[in-house]
Amino acid sequence: SGHVQLPPPQNVTLxxxxxxxxxxxxxxxxxxxxxxxxxxxxxxxxxxxxxKVPHCKNIHRTSCNLTCVLPNxxxxxxxxxxxxxxxxxxxxxxxxxxxxxxxxxxxPPVLNMNVKENLIHVNASFPLATCVESFSWMYDLNLxxxxxxxxxxxxxxxxxxxxxxDTTALRGNYCLSARSSFQSIHFKHSKFxxxxxxLLNHKG
Numbered sequence: 001s002g003h004v005q006l007p008p009p010q011n012v013t014l015x016x017x018x019x020x021x022x023x024x025x026x027x028x029x030x031x032x033x034x035x036x037x038x039x040x041x042x043x044x045x046x047x048x049x050x051x052k053v054p055h056c057k058n059i060h061r062t063s064c065n066l067t068c069v070l071p072n073x074x075x076x077x078x079x080x081x082x083x084x085x086x087x088x089x090x091x092x093x094x095x096x097x098x099x100x101x102x103x104x105x106x107x108p109p110v111l112n113m114n115v116k117e118n119l120i121h122v123n124a125s126f127p128l129a130t131c132v133e134s135f136s137w138m139y140d141l142n143l144x145x146x147x148x149x150x151x152x153x154x155x156x157x158x159x160x161x162x163x164x165x166d167t168t169a170l171r172g173n174y175c176l177s178a179r180s181s182f183q184s185i186h187f188k189h190s191k192f193x194x195x196x197x198x199l200l201n202h203k204g
Contacts, residue, residue: 006083006090007031009062014079014095018107019128021070021100023056023079024063025093032085039064041079043071044097050080058084068131073100100132106180106190109139113176115198123162124178138181140189146173146197156181171201 007028015022023039039056042049056064070077076097083090109124124139137159144151157163167174175197180190 006035006085006088008090008093009037009081009083010093012079012081012093012095014066014077014098016098016100016103016105019104019126019132020065020067021077021098021104022063022065022067023081023095025081026062028083028090031083035083035085036060037062037064037081037083039066039079039081040092041066041069041077044076045072053079065129067100067129070100073132073135075099102184104182104184104188106182106188108190108193109178109180111141111176111178111193111196113196113198115200118166118168118201120165120167120176120198121162122165122176122178124157124159124180126159126180136183138183139178140181141176141178142192143174143176145170146175167200172199173197174200 007030009025010028012025015024027035036058038058039053040050041053053064053069066079076099078095078097080092080094082092107127109126112123112125114121122141126137138156139159141154141163142151143165154163175195177192177195179192182188
């Protein structure tokens with residue numbers, strides 16, 4: 001037919017990262033500077049029906065957040081992307097299948113601490129998209145004296161709950177660190193957050 005095709009996007013990957021499901025890709029070699037991308041997805045509930053993603057039509061960036069587009073977090077989906085420039089289009093390139101619930105990658109939570117005289121109130125905040133807030137995210141917390149390997153563990157605290165730690169018997173520099181956890185088929189965990197340390201019951 002003699003018409004020129006655009007180079008297709010490369011490294012098309014459906015990536016689960018920090019509670020989100022994101023399609024990423026890199027521009028095909030020799031892509032023109034004005035190239036844009038359009039994304040669609042397909043669910044295993046309805047194979048061969050590719051559904052448009054309104055916020056990822058003719059975009060310049062090389063990623064598309066699909067988290068809150070997914071119709072069902074318990075069904076595998078895949079996505080595809082094509083390049084467009086003027087009248088030219090590339091072929092579609094498809095990702096592998098992923099399922100949010102099984103494949104979700106957790107980020108460490110951010111610890112919020114309120115230190116009172118003999119108490120510490122701790123809660124964790126998560127970088128969650130609103131559409132997944134109903135999932136039963138939990139967090140585990142470690143408390144230890146700086147320099148010690150002996151960690152007191154508090155496990156399975158519901159995401160919205162505040163943990164209160166009695167510090168009456170603690171004196172010195174104590175550190176806290178938390179990880180996100182989630183029950184799918186097995187328990188999943190994030191890495192632990194960077195420790196936050198606080199001086200307790202010091203006389204000064």
